[in-house]
Amino acid sequence: MNIGEVARRAGLPPKTIRYYEEIGLICPDRRDNGYRDFAETHLHKLAFIGRARALGFTIDECRTLLALYEDEGRESAEVKQLAQDHLARIDAKIAELQDMRATLAHLVRACAGDERPDCPILAGLAHTALSQG
Amino acid sequence: MNIGEVARRAGLPPKTIRYYEEIGLICPDRRDNGYRDFAETHLHKLAFIGRARALGFTIDECRTLLALYEDEGRESAEVKQLAQDHLARIDAKIAELQDMRATLAHLVRACAGDERPDCPILAGLAHTALSQG
DNA sequence: TATAGGGCTTCCAGTCACGGGAAGGTCAAG
DNA sequence: CTTGACCTTCCCGTGACTGGAAGCCCTATA
Structure with missing residues (x-):
């Protein structure tokens, strides 16, 4: 083939x-x-x-x-462990994305999205709590 | 600095x-x-x-x-559009991961995870509907 | 027989957003 | 004068491919 x-x-x-x-x-x-x-x-x-x-x-x-x-001669336990570890990784990734999503959606909702320059999204990105000294 | x-x-x-x-x-x-x-x-x-x-x-x-x-002189609409596009990408990624998660979790649940070699996870991966000819 | 096309080969480079590590210059403290 | 922390550039590696160039192979058709 x-x-x-x-x-x-x-x-x-x-x-x-x-x-x-x-x-x-x-x-x-x-x-x-x-x-x-x-x-x-x-x-x-x-x-x-x-x-x-x-x-x-x-x-x-x-x-x-x-x-x-x-x-x-494998043990299915080994396969299952591998799969469970991966499942945990997927769950962690989903949680991370959902956190991002929540923050971003919050900013998007607050933004008028019109012709004016005022923008809570940019303000949210800019408003950082910077470490001092 | x-x-x-x-x-x-x-x-x-x-x-x-x-x-x-x-x-x-x-x-x-x-x-x-x-x-x-x-x-x-x-x-x-x-x-x-x-x-x-x-x-x-x-x-x-x-x-x-x-x-x-x-x-x-920006328009907040442009920022919002960018953010919404990204939000859509995040949602797509979350959906993809949730699909993966569902399939994988199903296989994991079916697997005894003991010392025997029988493994529905491996069987699920192997059981492909291959195109013919 | 020539040629056109499609499929196959290898090799090189690029992707994305950095991180590791080497080799070496700079600066403040003891 | 040395130590050690900091800074510099440079180059390579990551994961899992993808794109593209240059060139060989095979088949069908004019």
Whole structure:
């Protein structure tokens, strides 16, 4: 299977697949003409990685997840721990964004948004409690 | 004022302040010995930028916000538009993370997390609907 | 047989917003 | 005179790709 087909079927850009090979996530065969030759197993791995990436796992975590996936003797506890850590990271990020959102929405609500220069948004950004001396 | 003091008072690392100079956000004077010499105006600008960055605005948006801040003839509508666009981006990001969170939490709940290898998380990642042909 | 196109290859550079660290100059205190 | 904190520039690395150039390969058509 050429890279174009595997890209289409896995839902990843060819560039990304080459990158995954470069960093050692997959290792497709090569044909005599130098073209990469992907097997179904590669396709499955790539789809697996694509899903994990879509859930926000880092590349390194994907590497670990792939290794666990291929390790018949794994303990599901290890996978679950990884997923829970990531879940905590997602929650922290959501909380951070919600804080930003609240502050920004507050400023936006206070701003008339007309032709006059008075602007609580700019005032809010400027009104800093600077440390002294 | 040396970079260390302005860094402390603005709450930004010296490295970041040098970077902001490099990309033209600020332009402090120089002393004979080559040291940067920051005025209060620089401090205020840096604090302004720091706040805008903390709200998630990009550097380019900070540049625009600074320009608007210094433009006495601005219209608050322009600031508000910028802020609303950013707010929409934040909302989109929150929604994306919440989607991730829901999927991941579902998988985590289904996983026993014990010494056995059976793992719905890995199964969920592997169970891809691959395109055919 | 020539050619046109699409797909494949590698390599290099850029993204965003810094952070780490090296090599070296400057300054105040003891 | 030395110590140590501070300052300078310069270069590389981050994460996960993305864009683009230069050039080879393969197939179909005129």
